[in-house]
Every structure is written in structure tokens, then in C-alpha cells.
Amino acid sequence: MRRLGIFVFYDKSGIVDGYVEYIITQLNKVLDDLIIVVNGDINEAGECILKNYSTQFYKRDNTGLDAGAYADVIVNLLGEEKLSQYDELVLCNDTFYGPFVSFEEIFTSMKNEKYDFWGIDGIKRNFLSYIVMYFCVFRGKLLKNGDLFNYFKSNVLFKVNEMADAFALLQVGLYYTLTQKGYKPGLYTYSNGYQSKRNPDICVLEYNLPIWKKKFFLKDNYTDEICDKLVAHLESKKLYDTSLMKQNVKRVYGVEIGSEKKKFIGTDNVNQPEIKYSVPQITYDDINHFVSNHRQIYIYGAGSFARATAFVFLDKIEDFYGFIVSDEKNSKDRDIWGYPVIQASQVPPNSSIIVALNYEHSVEVLSWLGKNEHFFYFWDLK
Known part of the structure; x- marks a missing residue:
């Protein structure tokens, strides 16, 4: 059994502190191969430190954040054939302190679980569930048949520009796509x-x-x-x-x-x-019913909920017209994944709208948009 790890490092000052070395030391105990990726700058001392832990060292611009780094390595550095030679792939970054339980113990406890991919923690919702991607493991056929490679190539590489994209495409989108294909997810803790x-x-x-x-x-x-x-x-x-x-x-x-x-x-x-x-008070079936019965749909919002909703339902919406925001500053000369972002005042009459915002902002929108059969809210608003 061969296990590959991809570890992504980012520090705005390019300094490698001791907590990073501890993570990598723990990782190396459970890996056969490790690729260390530096997003952005790193000082000379930090580069020397990281190169002590792996001969596979890759520096890149911080394009696409951690999601972009994972995709860059999987698609451009490894390629589908080399990825398929491994039995497990571990994605990990430096956004946490720990682990407080050794990775050896964690992998031992997960060894006999029949999961196709698993993480340390995750979010369970009726809609928009995901594994938190500071640490995630992919197994077996996911690496062999191209499903994981193709997802990163088609849906992550070059498409993540900000955190809301990473949430929608790396976390929710990947989880949704893999589970829809029948792959079984798991968590070490919840x-x-x-x-x-x-x-x-x-x-x-x-x-x-x-x-x-x-x-x-x-x-x-x-x-x-x-x-x-x-x-x-x-x-x-x-x-x-x-x-x-x-x-x-x-x-x-x-x-x-x-x-x-x-x-x-x-x-x-x-x-x-x-x-x-936040756990929206709707299910996948609720939104699916709405999009099945409406045309010319907009999504109100441009953040994490809105983008994740768009990713999951774009192929089901007959006419998706774009994203709505409340002010001109957030809409001017802007698009998301090639779809326009417009002001609320520019929405044509009788449009169908999915309000994909948190509870507080949904209440604000309700106060002037109101309720009717053409508006779908994530929350049970009075």
C-alpha cells in the first residue's frame, strides 16, 4: 500500500515556525512520499527547513489558495497516471495546531473503515455537507479511475479565486460530486x-x-x-x-x-x-423542486452559500441568469464563473430567485423582497 501526501504551506512573511515542522514530522510517519508546496513567498531559512522533510519541494504563486495548490500538484505536477500508482492520497495544510493524537493512531483507527474518502472533521447538513479540507484522505478506486483527478482538473484548477470559491468547489462541490457517484465519505471525529x-x-x-x-x-x-x-x-x-x-x-x-x-x-x-x-432549514429536494418548476432563475448572494448552491444545481436550472448582490460596489464589472453579478435593483420583474444567504441577511432581503412562489429562502422566515 502506497500513500502520498501533499502538504501546503503559506505564511505572509515566508517564515516556517516549529508547529509546521511538527505537522510534517507527524505526516511523514504515515506517508511513503510527501510533496511540500509553498504558496507565495518563503525565506531562505524556511526553505532549508522544509527541504529537510522532503526532496519533492514545489514553490508557486498563491493562486487559488490551498485549493489551487492541491489542484496544481494533482493535475500538473503528478498527472493522472502517476496519481493512479498510489493507494491513498492525503491532502493537508498548515492552518491548524496539532495533531494532539498522532497521525499514526488516526490512520490505524480508520484503517478498517469502509470509506472512499475521509477527513478529521466535517459539517453535516441536510444540504451543503462537506469535509473540512485542512486534512482529507482519498482511497483506492478514486485515485485509480480518474474521478478525483478529473474533478480537480475540471472544477478546481484555475477556478478558485477567493475563499467562497474554495468553499463551493473544494469542499461542498467535491463532497457532493463524489457522494453522487456513490463514494462513501467518513469522519475521524465529528x-x-x-x-x-x-x-x-x-x-x-x-x-x-x-x-x-x-x-x-x-x-x-x-x-x-x-x-x-x-x-x-x-x-x-x-x-x-x-x-x-x-x-x-x-x-x-x-x-x-x-x-x-x-x-x-x-x-x-x-x-x-x-x-x-449555520444549518439552512431546507433540503436538496426542496431546492430541486423549486428549480424544476421555475425558469430564469437568479441566486441572491455571491458568497459561500450562493456559490455552493450554484455549483450543485447549475446543471438542473434550465436558465440560470446569474447572482444578485445588494449594492453597486459588489456588482460592478464582476462575474462569478462567467455568470453576471447584478444589483438587486436591476433584477427583471417576475424573476425567480433563490435567496442563498445566512439567516440575518435573508431577513433583510425578506423585508423588501417579500414572499411569493417565485422566491425561495434558505430559512423559515416569518
């Missing part, structure tokens, strides 16, 4: 919908998530209480050398863990409520 970037304490302590997402340390996500609780847990159980994390957190986010200087300049940390991912 955090019951809690956001690891907002409530890492719940994810790790209650649901055994073996990583800590770096985005927790962004100003809008961070709280002292959660940070202190989770650091104390990792240190007391000796699950992770937290000095690796502290080094990166201080340099990148300006937060000094375990000191009196934890606050962000100009902000006050407040208690973080428990936050779960």
Missing part, C-alpha cells in the same frame, strides 16, 4: 456542528477533535477564557508542546499566551458564546 475557530474547547474536550484551528486567534474569534482552558488541558495531559503554538500565535496574531499581554491592542476580550455552523 464536532456536532461547533465551529473549531470559535469554540475549540468544546471541539477538543467534548468531541475529541485532535487539532486547534489557527483562525481562533483572529481578533473576532479569540477569548482568553477558552484559550487558557484549552492550553491548560493540552499541557496537563501532555498532548502537545504548546510552545510551538505560542511562538506562531505571538508572531502572527500578536497574542502572548500565558502572560499578562494577551489582549489585542485596542480591544477587550469578551466571553465567546457557543457557536455552531
Whole structure:
């Protein structure tokens, strides 16, 4: 059994911190081959560090973010024939601290599970489910028959320009496409919908998530209480050398863990409520029924929900006219995947509209758009 890993590194300053070395060290214990991809710049010292862990080292522009890097390597560097020579493919990036359980233990626990692809964590919805793509494994026939290769070539390479594209095409789109083909997905852990970037304490302590997402340390996500609780847990159980994390957190986010200087300049940390991912109150069949009975459809929104909805249903919508946004700034001289983005004021009368927004923004749209048979909302709005 041969297992290939693709590890994507990005740092705006091009610095390789110790937490990255730890991830790669853990990865190498379960891989036969590793390709390290640098998105954007890297300093000389960092390049020397990464080259210690693999002779397959690839630098590229940060085009397409992590999704673009995965696709670039799979399609252009490997090619379909070479990819088919492996039994498993591991995609991993540097957006987390950990793992708090060794990858060896994780792979051992997943060895006998009959999954065609699996990840460390995922989001379960009636609609728009996905595996979180900081870590995902693809197996067997997915690599042999060209299905995975062709998806990245046709739907990811050159098509991801921003995070909403990556969500729609790499996460939701890939999951949807593979499951529609009959491939079975799986998860090592499931955090019951809690956001690891907002409530890492719940994810790790209650649901055994073996990583800590770096985005927790962004100003809008961070709280002292959660940070202190989770650091104390990792240190007391000796699950992770937290000095690796502290080094990166201080340099990148300006937060000094375990000191009196934890606050962000100009902000006050407040208690973080428990936050779960949004789960729209509709199903695939609900939208399918709508698109089957309407023509000349627009999707209201240009973000993650809207693009993911468009990807899943484009081949079912008889006449897709484009995306709607509320203001001129977001629509001017813009398109998404070749489809126009227009202002709400420009929508022709009697158009059919799927409002693919979060709950709060959907309420705003409802206040002036109203309800009728031509409008489909993701939420049960009163």
C-alpha cells in the first residue's frame, strides 16, 4: 500500500515556525512520499527547513489558495497516471495546531473503515455537507479511475479565486460530486456542528477533535477564557508542546499566551458564546423542486452559500441568469464563473430567485423582497 501526501504551506512573511515542522514530522510517519508546496513567498531559512522533510519541494504563486495548490500538484505536477500508482492520497495544510493524537493512531483507527474518502472533521447538513479540507484522505478506486483527478482538473484548477470559491468547489462541490457517484465519505471525529475557530474547547474536550484551528486567534474569534482552558488541558495531559503554538500565535496574531499581554491592542476580550455552523432549514429536494418548476432563475448572494448552491444545481436550472448582490460596489464589472453579478435593483420583474444567504441577511432581503412562489429562502422566515 502506497500513500502520498501533499502538504501546503503559506505564511505572509515566508517564515516556517516549529508547529509546521511538527505537522510534517507527524505526516511523514504515515506517508511513503510527501510533496511540500509553498504558496507565495518563503525565506531562505524556511526553505532549508522544509527541504529537510522532503526532496519533492514545489514553490508557486498563491493562486487559488490551498485549493489551487492541491489542484496544481494533482493535475500538473503528478498527472493522472502517476496519481493512479498510489493507494491513498492525503491532502493537508498548515492552518491548524496539532495533531494532539498522532497521525499514526488516526490512520490505524480508520484503517478498517469502509470509506472512499475521509477527513478529521466535517459539517453535516441536510444540504451543503462537506469535509473540512485542512486534512482529507482519498482511497483506492478514486485515485485509480480518474474521478478525483478529473474533478480537480475540471472544477478546481484555475477556478478558485477567493475563499467562497474554495468553499463551493473544494469542499461542498467535491463532497457532493463524489457522494453522487456513490463514494462513501467518513469522519475521524465529528464536532456536532461547533465551529473549531470559535469554540475549540468544546471541539477538543467534548468531541475529541485532535487539532486547534489557527483562525481562533483572529481578533473576532479569540477569548482568553477558552484559550487558557484549552492550553491548560493540552499541557496537563501532555498532548502537545504548546510552545510551538505560542511562538506562531505571538508572531502572527500578536497574542502572548500565558502572560499578562494577551489582549489585542485596542480591544477587550469578551466571553465567546457557543457557536455552531449555520444549518439552512431546507433540503436538496426542496431546492430541486423549486428549480424544476421555475425558469430564469437568479441566486441572491455571491458568497459561500450562493456559490455552493450554484455549483450543485447549475446543471438542473434550465436558465440560470446569474447572482444578485445588494449594492453597486459588489456588482460592478464582476462575474462569478462567467455568470453576471447584478444589483438587486436591476433584477427583471417576475424573476425567480433563490435567496442563498445566512439567516440575518435573508431577513433583510425578506423585508423588501417579500414572499411569493417565485422566491425561495434558505430559512423559515416569518
